[in-house]
Amino acid sequence: MMTHQAKTLVQNLLAGDRRALARLITLIENRAPGAAEALALLYPHTGRAYLVGITGAPGTGKSTVVNALTRELRARGQTVGIVAVDPTSPFSGGAVLGDRIRMRDLAGDKGVFIRSMASRGSLGGLAAATGDVVRVLDAAGFDTVLIETVGAGQSEVDIARTAYTTIVIDAPGMGDDVQAIKAGILEIADILVVNKTDRPGAQNAVRALRAMLDTGHRLRTIHHHGQINPQRGGEPSEPEYDFWQVPIIETVATEHNGLDSLVDAIDQHRAHLRESGVIQDRERQRIEAELADRLREALLNRLIAERSPGAIEAMIRRIQHREIDLGSAVRELLDG
Amino acid sequence: MSEEKIRVLIAKPGLDGHDRGAKVVARALRDAGMEVIYTGLRQTPEMIAEAALQEDVDVVGLSILSGAHMALVPRVIELLRGEGLDDVMIVVGGIIPDEDIPRLIEMGVSAVFGPGTNTDDTVQHIKRTLKDR
Numbered sequence: 001m002m003t004h005q006a007k008t009l010v011q012n013l014l015a016g017d018r019r020a021l022a023r024l025i026t027l028i029e030n031r032a033p034g035a036a037e038a039l040a041l042l043y044p045h046t047g048r049a050y051l052v053g054i055t056g057a058p059g060t061g062k063s064t065v066v067n068a069l070t071r072e073l074r075a076r077g078q079t080v081g082i083v084a085v086d087p088t089s090p091f092s093g094g095a096v097l098g099d100r101i102r103m104r105d106l107a108g109d110k111g112v113f114i115r116s117m118a119s120r121g122s123l124g125g126l127a128a129a130t131g132d133v134v135r136v137l138d139a140a141g142f143d144t145v146l147i148e149t150v151g152a153g154q155s156e157v158d159i160a161r162t163a164y165t166t167i168v169i170d171a172p173g174m175g176d177d178v179q180a181i182k183a184g185i186l187e188i189a190d191i192l193v194v195n196k197t198d199r200p201g202a203q204n205a206v207r208a209l210r211a212m213l214d215t216g217h218r219l220r221t222i223h224h225h226g227q228i229n230p231q232r233g234g235e236p237s238e239p240e241y242d243f244w245q246v247p248i249i250e251t252v253a254t255e256h257n258g259l260d261s262l263v264d265a266i267d268q269h270r271a272h273l274r275e276s277g278v279i280q281d282r283e284r285q286r287i288e289a290e291l292a293d294r295l296r297e298a299l300l301n302r303l304i305a306e307r308s309p310g311a312i313e314a315m316i317r318r319i320q321h322r323e324i325d326l327g328s329a330v331r332e333l334l335d336g
Numbered sequence: 337m338s339e340e341k342i343r344v345l346i347a348k349p350g351l352d353g354h355d356r357g358a359k360v361v362a363r364a365l366r367d368a369g370m371e372v373i374y375t376g377l378r379q380t381p382e383m384i385a386e387a388a389l390q391e392d393v394d395v396v397g398l399s400i401l402s403g404a405h406m407a408l409v410p411r412v413i414e415l416l417r418g419e420g421l422d423d424v425m426i427v428v429g430g431i432i433p434d435e436d437i438p439r440l441i442e443m444g445v446s447a448v449f450g451p452g453t454n455t456d457d458t459v460q461h462i463k464r465t466l467k468d469r
Contacts, residue, residue, distance in 0.1 A: 022392040030340045094366035101376035107383040118371045
């Protein structure tokens with residue numbers, strides 16, 4: 001696509017054209033020509049939307065919660081952009097994206113825009129372009145952008161880097177209480193939701209999560225983006241406002257129960273982030289990580305372009321034949 | 337690194353509750369490397385047009401077994417055009433009497449795939465038609 005077309009799309013998007021929004025997302029997802037320019041033009045218009053991540057194991061009800069949560073946000077006058085990520089088949093490169101099935105209540109509402117994304121080989125629960133697609137929705141003026149991850153389970157922590165508030169959804173019967181204290185996904189939760197609480201075993205799930213939260217209570221300060229910040233030497237003067245008590249919200253999303261509490265919890269977390277200044281920290285850390293990713297990719301591409309064709313391939317063979325180890329190979333390629 | 341994928345919306349307009357065919361096709365298209373947005377049962381033409389716009393699909397596949405195709409298909413086409421989605425390819429599957437097929441094609445449907453269609457034929461039709469544009 002010619003760059004002037006990208007420019008026109010950006011202008012139309014900023015004027016509220018939904019078709020331009022949809023086409024820009026495709027452009028960016030495909031990393032098509034013009035995508036980088038469009039993102040550069042959109043960037044000054046971003047930073048206004050509140051970004052909320054929704055993650056959890058398959059079958060816990062992520063899409064249904066997104067549907068109900070969006071209805072609640074709409075009732076409170078907010079416009080909502082939704083990015084729902086489903087896995088790409090590693091075999092065919094294709095995908096079946098089914099999150100819209102649970103979001104039919106939102107059809108016909110111009111204050112809502114839903115986009116399904118395939119993960120396209122990316123691990124960690126999001127697609128590589130998800131951050132950029134979220135920025136497009138942000139620039140389009142949605143008050144809240146909800147980001148629903150692939151339903152994988154224990155290691156998809158990318159979402160905590162992308163969203164300000166991360167909601168982790170659990171449901172009864174998903175596993176014993178040791179699941180709840182394993183490292184990973186629960187550590188990134190700013191809000192825990194136990195969905196389907198009309199099912200048997202719901203109170204066990206709530207209890208297991210509460211016990212998990214209690215054991216961790218004073219052991220950590222606050223965690224950002226899946227990494228627990230180094231403790232500040234356990235200083236007693238550590239300000240109390242730095243500590244966010246993760247709430248457990250019980251919902252039956254299909255019946256629209258508990259959604260008001262969930263939106264209240266999001267508002268409280270947002271206020272907490274703002275008052276404590278953590279929101280700037282989170283954004284700074286996100287930018288740091290994204291910049292590192294982009295630099296890594298750009299440097300790799302530059303290195304590959306600079307080396308003779310086949311140099312990488314030759315090195316792979318030498319490593320495979322045990323002639324050189326990985327570390328030495330990297331040094332040799334860099335010194336080139 | 338540009339990576340384009342064919343995006344297809346598979347929708348079931350109207351009131352029949354039989355979505356096995358739609359799912360078989362969705363899966364076949366996935367296996368052919370396409371990204372398939374599956375929207376589930378009982379979609380209104382308005383919902384389908386809206387989803388096609390938001391998802392920026394190349395193809396809309398409509399599965400209809402209720403006999404209401406001569407009402408539903410033109411309505412979907414009209415709404416898609418109303419949204420400016422003139423270039424979206426439309427394919428129809430399900431139970432469609434032979435005598436209705438020419439009229440559907442005239443309305444702008446690219447192909448009609450009835451029972452017993454080899455899913456490869458559907459895949460090849462979509463790939464070839466999009467490539468020829």
